[in-house]
Amino acid sequence: MADAEPAIHSARSDSDRKTPAPAAAAATVDADEGSRKSLRKRLMLGIGGLVLVTSLGYGGYYAAVGSHYVSTDNAYVGADSASITPMTGGQVLRVAVSDTQAVKKGDVLVQIDDSDARIALAQAEADLARATRQFGQTAATSDALAAQVQAREADIARARAQVIAAQADFEKSRIDLARRQKLAPNGAVSGEELTSATNAFQAARANLELAKAGLAQATSTRVAASGQLAANEALVRGTNANTAPEVLAARAKVEQAKLDLARTVIRAPFDGVVTRRAVQVGQRVAPGAQLMLIVPLNQLYVDANFKEGQLTRVKVGQPVTLTSDLYGSGVEYHGRVVGFSGGTGSSFALIPAQNATGNWIKVVQRLPVRVALDPKELQAHPLRVGLSMDAEIDTSAK
Template identity: 70%
Template sequence: MAEADPGVLEGLELDTADAGRKARRNKLLSIIGIAVLAALLIYGAWYFLVGSRTISTDNAYVGADTASVTPMVSGQVIEVAVADTQVVRKGDVLVRLDDSEARIALAQAEADLAKARRQFGQAAATSSALAAQVQARSAEEGRARAQLSAAQAEFAKASVDLERRRKLAPGGAVSGDELSSATSAYAAARANLDLARAGISQAGAIRNAASGELAANNALISGTTAVSSPDVLAAQARLDLARLNLERTVVRAPIAGVITRRSVQTGQRVGSGAPLMLIVPVEQVYVDANFKEAQLRRLKIGQPVTLTSDLYGSGVEFHGKVVGMSGGTGSSFALIPAQNATGNWIKVVQRLPVRVALDPRELRARPLRVGLSMEAVIDVSAQ
């Protein structure tokens, strides 16, 4: 049997190897095509079921409405009861100020109130005394009128006697002495009458003056009591203010949270309104998520949000809802807003802050801190 040509055998082996490589390549391409097709189908299914229903961003940060602690009164700090990073509850003592001046002011206000009440009592007693004086002046005026009547009668009698004697004097029936006596009696009666009339005027003036004093004093106390008197109320208001200022020498936490940026030290004198520290309410934080403008087409208030934080990792989810959108983009409120009126303008995609409120129960279990980054996914299919 003839031996095979080695060249032919080598060619057959090469053809067989090429066929094997082509078969493997075709199989690999088929696998790749199937994988790509499967990936497209999976992506299509994911986009149809999930991707088209949600929008997401990793440009989101934790924020909070912090409380600035400031004293309502000025004074020297005698105690600072908290430190940075300390957790406090609402009403906890933060700072104590020297209350010596406030206690003195309170004592002065208490004395002023007691004085006002005593003055009201004196005014009420004065009214009673003035009423008695008015009655006495009225009695004096009545006596003056009686004296006037008597003086009028004496004057009438003296006038008649003088007239009768004047008529008898020419015939010698009345002596000159009698006529002189009658004339003197007439003059005396006339003087007494004028004096009685003046007495009535004086008594009336005195009674009117007493009545005026009584009316003026009654105007001060009419319709009021020792509690409702204006002077007493003003003194009570000053006392309440003094007590409030004394209470304000103890600075308390207005909200619960974590102490931050404490700047006050013991012995320092602080003025009213000077910032002492900040309190961050870690159980009331929110998230500002910055979404691209093209993502906001279907965004609505109240849609649910799922968030994750680098602090706890992707395995821990926070839940919340959209509560609002900012009135403008971040660049529009910048200190120096961008000017796009130039010829080389390039469009830059803008982002709008979206406010997300978080579940308080989740925040109590896993507190967040202001400034932490978050990833937010909003279900825009929810209405």
């Protein structure tokens, strides 16, 4: 028993030495807390420094590069499509294309029945031949009228000679009558002879008046013939069978008939793709009716709708980089600003917004900017009208 007690005492002494004092434990806790605060402080300083460096870097990038670009994803592909309409009416004999079909410039799209056009052309050609022949007749009539004028001159000369002869007979009969009238009181001239002389005088005077009337008529006839000649000469003077007005008018009708005949075959105005075909074989179409649309895929453009605050430094001619949702960001298109719309999209809406109200809220407006695309890039990666695009303009370029 005496040996056991010292052993227990020795064990307790060892245990008391291994257990720290309360003051030492508190000191250890304070040291750990300070270490954690120091670590947190350094971490916060590091994060703050990283944010500061990032902000300075972004600010420098924006000042040097980013501020020179404006971008929008509100952009869409457009094109000046051709509306195919007939210039002449008739029944459709053949439709050579279908929707989505690619066509080349000059390809036949639609053929209209040309029977009426051919008949009209034949009639116009006949009218031209008639007009040419009539001009020849008019030119020949001038020679005939000139001969008639010469004949009227001869008639006038003959009428004058007749007047002279009648005048001479009149003078002779007047003298004979006056002589017999002087001798009649003396009985030297019988009553019958005096009557005969009086009758002869009256006949001579009538013949003189008749001759003068004939001269007047011949003169009038010559004047009429000269007028007809002048009128006919006015029709042919300075012209020939190719330049006569009637011939030119008839030739114009022939050309119009040929044009109408050619227009019965409708061809593609340029390379493109057929869309919205609305014509069928056997259908009777009228001039101006829309048959289909041709979209020129190598002449597309983009209308990018930028916010009004983004357009401060945007100018015509600045380069534009674009990407399409169709191909993704891996395919870039390059274009240039070619113009600005005359108004915002809302101003040309079917029902424009009316801002003159009491409860008004300002809405940022967008202005369409037209961007021309590179035809070579379009050929390599074709687009379609209406596709979405992302556009970025370099405003630093002049």
